[in-house]
Amino acid sequence: MTTTPVRQTVTVTVNGQEYTREVPTYRTLVDFIRYDLGLTGTKEACSVGVCGACTIELDGRIAASCITLAVRADGANITTIEGVADGDTLHPVQEAFINYGGFQCGACTPGQIMAAKALLEHNSSPSEAEIKEWMMGNLCRCTGYYQIIESIQAAAEAK
Amino acid sequence: MHDFTFHAPDSLSAVLDLLAEHDGDAKLLAGGTSLTTLLKQSLIAPDHIVSLHRVPGLDSIEVSNGELRIGGLTTQRDMERSSVVKEHAPLLAEAYRRVATVRIRNVATVGGGIAQADPAMDPPPSLLILGASVVATSTRGERVIPISEVYADYYETTLESDEIVTELRVPAQPSGAGWTYIKYLPRTEDDYATVSVAAIGSVEGGSIADIRVALGAVAPTAVRASVVEEALAGQAPTLDALREASQAVADIVDPTDDPRGSAWYKRDMSVVFTRRALEQVLGVS
Numbered sequence: 124m125t126t127t128p129v130r131q132t133v134t135v136t137v138n139g140q141e142y143t144r145e146v147p148t149y150r151t152l153v154d155f156i157r158y159d160l161g162l163t164g165t166k167e168a169c170s171v172g173v174c175g176a177c178t179i180e181l182d183g184r185i186a187a188s189c190i191t192l193a194v195r196a197d198g199a200n201i202t203t204i205e206g207v208a209d210g211d212t213l214h215p216v217q218e219a220f221i222n223y224g225g226f227q228c229g230a231c232t233p234g235q236i237m238a239a240k241a242l243l244e245h246n247s248s249p250s251e252a253e254i255k256e257w258m259m260g261n262l263c264r265c266t267g268y269y270q271i272i273e274s275i276q277a278a279a280e281a282k
Numbered sequence: 283m284h285d286f287t288f289h290a291p292d293s294l295s296a297v298l299d300l301l302a303e304h305d306g307d308a309k310l311l312a313g314g315t316s317l318t319t320l321l322k323q324s325l326i327a328p329d330h331i332v333s334l335h336r337v338p339g340l341d342s343i344e345v346s347n348g349e350l351r352i353g354g355l356t357t358q359r360d361m362e363r364s365s366v367v368k369e370h371a372p373l374l375a376e377a378y379r380r381v382a383t384v385r386i387r388n389v390a391t392v393g394g395g396i397a398q399a400d401p402a403m404d405p406p407p408s409l410l411i412l413g414a415s416v417v418a419t420s421t422r423g424e425r426v427i428p429i430s431e432v433y434a435d436y437y438e439t440t441l442e443s444d445e446i447v448t449e450l451r452v453p454a455q456p457s458g459a460g461w462t463y464i465k466y467l468p469r470t471e472d473d474y475a476t477v478s479v480a481a482i483g484s485v486e487g488g489s490i491a492d493i494r495v496a497l498g499a500v501a502p503t504a505v506r507a508s509v510v511e512e513a514l515a516g517q518a519p520t521l522d523a524l525r526e527a528s529q530a531v532a533d534i535v536d537p538t539d540d541p542r543g544s545a546w547y548k549r550d551m552s553v554v555f556t557r558r559a560l561e562q563v564l565g566v567s
């Protein structure tokens with residue numbers, strides 16, 4: 124059992140690397156990832172679980188890091204956008220977002236990529252309706268969504 | 283955000299001891315999808331948070347004597363995908379499928395949803411008409427509470443502060459009966475319902491044999507439309523009968539004005555979507 128007032132040690136594996144930090148118990152996972160670990164690819168926009176900008180993979184499932192406490196993630200295996208490419212080789216979903224105009228300002232993009240990657244791992248050839256159902260939790264103010272859907276379809280075909 | 287001590291016990295008994303020790307000043311954390319937001323907005327300020335993520339054995343879905351036995355820590359995503367739930371209570375799988383987005387369902391739990399008791403949530407109307415019950419456990423023992431007695435008011439349940447939902451029990455849905463869950467979403471697909479209706483129904487020998495209806499998002503708790511059920515039982519399933527019976531829900535709902543619709547609109551839509559749900563489950567058009 125762990126009982127620590129106010130500050131507590133969190134050990135997580137992020138993108139294959141283990142990190143240990145002592146943080147206030149109220150630290151959210153998105154702040155932990157961005158400010159304690161310096162991995163600023165993950166974005167925070169709405170802060171209440173609605174927009175998807177902060178999407179990460181937590182023990183194999185996508186989750187909203189803005190409504191997850193860092194202490195709750197102690198011992199977890201996390202993937203963030205920084206862990207998606209293989210060195211200089213982009214992931215097929217990243218390639219497709221570039222080639223099919225899946226982003227403009229980029230604020231929503233790390234979350235879109237994390238969600239799209241998880242979709243294709245779960246269902247390698249989703250229909251348009253399945254893409255829309257899965258991606259409806261990732262909001263975008265720029266693209267109008269059509270290019271995001273096209274990017275995901277292209278990534279599915281490229282695989 | 284308020285300071286709190288974070289506990290991550292690795293057994294149910296340790297959870298119960300912590301709740302008993304810090305009674306009234308400890309909050310359980312399951313998926314955290316509601317609790318973390320409440321903490322961030324300082325709507326609650328407990329000195330102790332007891333996380334359930336290390337507690338083993340409370341996330342299984344089993345069938346026993348024709349009843350689903352669902353662990354309190356089962357994720358809502360697992361409810362939506364479980365072949366056992368789809369087989370024994372497809373209405374329930376559908377209700378959980380409509381909750382928020384994959385990202386939320388992946389971590390949100392069955393027990394957390396029940397304890398949060400937001401009347402606009404998707405599962406409550408289905409849980410009501412399926413006759414579900416909740417097993418609440420504390421150091422004082424276990425008690426089984428019918429779901430209709432769990433929901434007390436907006437965000438309020440009859441669960442005691444030292445109790446944890448360890449199990450949800452759901453009798454199997456009658457096979458062969460029609461069923462539907464309608465979530466009316468005038469704004470966006472990932473929103474909470476403006477009005478929701480769950481219904482089960484069957485016709486035998488030309489008259490309505492089984493009919494159950496409940497509504498969500500239009501009162502301080504989800505509400506069973508017993509008036510509709512009583513009016514229709516044994517009747518011939520005609521469009522006129524369904525239309526007339528549906529009118530009665532206007533008197534049992536008690537909606538509020540909010541960004542999802544004005545009170546009068548929600549009351550009108552309660553009647554409309556009740557009628558459509560009845561038409562669907564009884565095969566009337």
Ligand SMILES: Cc1cc2nc3c(=O)[nH]c(=O)nc-3n(C[C@H](O)[C@H](O)[C@H](O)COP(=O)(O)OP(=O)(O)OC[C@H]3O[C@@H](n4cnc5c(N)ncnc54)[C@H](O)[C@@H]3O)c2cc1C
Binds near residue numbers: 190
């Ligand atoms: C962006 C967003 C959109 C949403 N949209 C919908 C929607 O469309 N439809 C819908 O139905 N819901 C929706 N929800 C609500 C969601 O269903 C709840 O947040 C979720 O069910 C809570 O489960 P949790 O495991 O995360 O609970 P937590 O947030 O961990 O806890 C919630 C409450 O339950 C208590 N608790 C937790 N587990 C237990 C237990 N086992 N026993 C007793 N008490 C317990 C906690 O102390 C707390 O008071 C949405 C939530 C978010 C964040």
Ligand code: FES
Binds near residue numbers: 169170174175176
């Ligand atoms: S910042 Fe987490 S979902 Fe919007």
Ligand code: FES
Binds near residue numbers: 225230231232264266
């Ligand atoms: S690319 Fe700008 S918000 Fe999506």
